[in-house]
Amino acid sequence: MKEGPDIAQIGSLIGDPARANILTALMGGRALTATELAAAAGVTLQTASAHLAKLEAGGLLAQRKQGRHRYFTLADDRVGKLLEGIMGFAASRGHLRHRPGPKEPALRKARICYDHLAGDYGVRMLDSLVEAGAISVMGEGLNLTAQGEKHLGSIGIDVSGLRSSRRPLCRSCLDWSERRAHLAGSLGKALLSNFFDKGWARRTENSRSIFFTPEGERRFLALFPIEIGDGKPEPELSEKP
Amino acid sequence: MKEGPDIAQIGSLIGDPARANILTALMGGRALTATELAAAAGVTLQTASAHLAKLEAGGLLAQRKQGRHRYFTLADDRVGKLLEGIMGFAASRGHLRHRPGPKEPALRKARICYDHLAGDYGVRMLDSLVEAGAISVMGEGLNLTAQGEKHLGSIGIDVSGLRSSRRPLCRSCLDWSERRAHLAGSLGKALLSNFFDKGWARRTENSRSIFFTPEGERRFLALFPIEIGDGKPEPELSEKP
DNA sequence: GAGATGCTTCGGTTACGATCGAAGTATGAA
DNA sequence: TTCATACTTCGATCGTAACCGAAGCATCTC
Numbered sequence: 001m002k003e004g005p006d007i008a009q010i011g012s013l014i015g016d017p018a019r020a021n022i023l024t025a026l027m028g029g030r031a032l033t034a035t036e037l038a039a040a041a042g043v044t045l046q047t048a049s050a051h052l053a054k055l056e057a058g059g060l061l062a063q064r065k066q067g068r069h070r071y072f073t074l075a076d077d078r079v080g081k082l083l084e085g086i087m088g089f090a091a092s093r094g095h096l097r098h099r100p101g102p103k104e105p106a107l108r109k110a111r112i113c114y115d116h117l118a119g120d121y122g123v124r125m126l127d128s129l130v131e132a133g134a135i136s137v138m139g140e141g142l143n144l145t146a147q148g149e150k151h152l153g154s155i156g157i158d159v160s161g162l163r164s165s166r167r168p169l170c171r172s173c174l175d176w177s178e179r180r181a182h183l184a185g186s187l188g189k190a191l192l193s194n195f196f197d198k199g200w201a202r203r204t205e206n207s208r209s210i211f212f213t214p215e216g217e218r219r220f221l222a223l224f225p226i227e228i229g230d231g232k233p234e235p236e237l238s239e240k241p
Numbered sequence: 242m243k244e245g246p247d248i249a250q251i252g253s254l255i256g257d258p259a260r261a262n263i264l265t266a267l268m269g270g271r272a273l274t275a276t277e278l279a280a281a282a283g284v285t286l287q288t289a290s291a292h293l294a295k296l297e298a299g300g301l302l303a304q305r306k307q308g309r310h311r312y313f314t315l316a317d318d319r320v321g322k323l324l325e326g327i328m329g330f331a332a333s334r335g336h337l338r339h340r341p342g343p344k345e346p347a348l349r350k351a352r353i354c355y356d357h358l359a360g361d362y363g364v365r366m367l368d369s370l371v372e373a374g375a376i377s378v379m380g381e382g383l384n385l386t387a388q389g390e391k392h393l394g395s396i397g398i399d400v401s402g403l404r405s406s407r408r409p410l411c412r413s414c415l416d417w418s419e420r421r422a423h424l425a426g427s428l429g430k431a432l433l434s435n436f437f438d439k440g441w442a443r444r445t446e447n448s449r450s451i452f453f454t455p456e457g458e459r460r461f462l463a464l465f466p467i468e469i470g471d472g473k474p475e476p477e478l479s480e481k482p
Numbered sequence: 483g484a485g486a487t488g489c490t491t492c493g494g495t496t497a498c499g500a501t502c503g504a505a506g507t508a509t510g511a512a
Numbered sequence: 513t514t515c516a517t518a519c520t521t522c523g524a525t526c527g528t529a530a531c532c533g534a535a536g537c538a539t540c541t542c
Contacts, residue, residue: 007265007327010334012256016500020249034519047501049520059334068509068518082330086248089323093251093300141382257530275489288531290490309488309539 013058014086018043019051023060023074023083028208029115031064031071077167080114081184088174106209110201113173116188117195117210121220125191126172126183128224135170135183142170144187152187155223156194162186195220254299255327259284260292264301264315264324269449270356272305272312318408321355322425329415347450351442354414357429358436358451362461366432367413367424369465376411376424383411385428393428396464397435403427436461 014020018041025032025040032040038048052072055061062075074080110121117125129135134148144152149159162169165186173184183191192210195201200216212220255261259282266273266281273281279289293313296302303316315321351362358366370376375389385393390400403410406427414425424432433451436442441457453461 006261007324007331008256008258008261010256010327010331011252011254011261013252015249015251015253015256017249018500020247020252024248035517043500044502045519046503046521050500053520070519078330078333082326083248085323085326086251089319090248090251092319138379138382138384141379143379259530276487284530285532286489287491287533291530294490311489 010058010060013055013060014083016051017041018047019055022048022051022055022072026061026072026074027080027083027112027114028203029073029080029112030203031073033069033071037072074114077114081173084113084173106204106211107207110210110212111208112192112203112210113182113184113208115192116173116182116184117192118173118182119210121210121212121224122182123180124226125220125224126181128226129183131226142172142183142185144170152191156198157187157190159187162190251299251301254296254301255324257292258282259288260296263289263292263296263313267302267313267315268321268324268353268355269444270314270321270353271444272314274310274312278313315355318355322414325354325414347445347452348448351451351453352449353433353444353451354423354425354449356433357414357423357425358433359414359423360451362451362453362465363423364421365467366461366465367422369467370424372467383413383424383426385411393432397439398428398431400428403431 014023021041022037025037034048034052035045037052038045041048041051043051052061052063056063056072060075060079061072064071064073074083108119110117110119112118113122116122126135129148130137132148132151134145134151136143136145144159152159159169167186169185169187170183171185171188172181173188174181182188195216196203198216198219199213200219201210201212204211255264262282263278266278275289275293276286278293279286282289282292284292293302293304297304297313301316301320302313305312305314315324349360351358351360353359354363357363367376370389371378373389373392375386375392377384377386385400393400400410408427410426410428411424412426412429413422414429415422423429436457437444439457439460440454441460442451442453445452
């Protein structure tokens with residue numbers, strides 16, 4: 001009837017609550033089994049199986065068979081970006097499934113956004129890197145400076161190795177909780193991995209929130225000293241431009 | 242059950258074919274009446290009315306009463322950006338509602354993307370501006386150079402007036418047909434308006450395609466001489482990064 | 483006022499898809 | 513081989529929402 005890409009198909013894929021739960025759970029970035037996803041979605045295994053088949057047919061999910069387990073992940077980081085975009089939009093409209101439970105504060109503080117750090121700490125990290133002159137902001141783009149490359153090298157990040165990937169090194173990702181930018185791209189991923197490797201932080205079970213050890217938190221805050229609210233006076237996002 | 246923004250709600254809003262048609266029609270940027278949208282969606286007026294009410298309640302649409310007509314538009318350009326993002330994703334997955342009709346070529350050549358120029362001509366325009374040094378590319382961000390400001394001023398674009406808007410001046414927008422960037426933001430809008438004002442081009446009825454007059458086409462191609470395929474050797478987007 | 487147009491609301495039908503129980507297949511463990 | 517676990521397929525049920533006809537408001541024209 002009409003020309004153009006079929007947005008209704010992926011809309012309806014995301015539109016089912018059970019499937020939305022599955023996708024949200026996979027935004028945590030790690031591969032999950034069908035059983036785990038069924039629990040996350042709040043449906044039985046059979047139902048989840050049907051949903052997973054549809055999501056995979058729709059190109060949103062990829063699966064990897066391993067023994068008698070079947071691990072699912074988001075198909076690629078474009079899916080993660082798409083979902084984060086929708087989440088940001090939904091949050092800005094106030095379409096929050098508001099259950100201000102005890103987990104909320106932890107999520108706002110530090111959580112994983114597909115594969116990089118988001119939340120308060122994510123924003124703080126980017127702001128600090130910009131303030132320190134490690135990253136320069138060009139409109140909506142981010143660039144790692146030579147000084148930044150040296151600085152990150154001293155922390156233990158091999159930037160030249162990251163450059164060889166096809167994935168952009170720096171990308172800014174708008175946070176639905178903070179509505180401010182944090183660092184995505186291969187560098188964002190590398191930094192978060194680095195924190196995990198050093199034992200500063202670890203993932204929490206069945207949640208997207210990230211737990212910092214006391215020592216790790218101290219180190220992180222010292223390394224990225226710019227408080228949220230300092231730095232650039234980024235304008236509030238207005239509802240009606 | 243879960244934390245975070247409710248992506249299922251807007252997913253299901255977009256997921257219905259009739260509503261998707263309505264939204265796609267409104268991507269044309271102009272305000273349309275309920276009757277027109279009903280025709281575009283292929284449903285009766287009553288059904289369309291119900292859909293429009295839902296879309297408005299969901300914050301995707303805004304309406305403006307004018308006499309006995311009710312004009313609908315996308316709520317703001319964030320909605321347009323969201324939809325274009327989904328379209329781009331859908332196109333990359335091959336979820337095309339493939340009806341390679343006669344209108345397709347016109348759409349690929351030049352069409353409106355919410356309020357700016359997209360398609361072949363949109364890509365050509367941006368490429369040419371970059372090649373001419375009017376716009377510099379920084380990662381994913383675009384910046385208008387001083388030289389570019391002067392250049393555009395000579396065409397009849399008042400850049401300083403655009404700067405006063407809260408909307409970003411330059412933004413790159415990824416095209417679902419070309420899979421290459423074209424110019425969005427207030428500057429993109431101003432350029433397209435400029436072409437309309439000069440009579441180089443006009444919108445076509447009930448379509449997102451843009452019709453160039455022979456004279457206008459000549460002028461446009463002379464002003465933006467870089468062919469698609471020239472310029473920067475932007476790598477193909479790969480499916481699996 | 484009367485009539486026409488644009489749109490909404492109401493009521494009833496229908497169809498699709500989400501759901502789960504039960505049975506079937508595959509892989510691993512004992 | 514036997515049993516257990518992980519998952520899929522089948523079949524049937526059920527609820528919801530999309531849909532349209534008809535009637536009801538609202539606004540404009542005459």
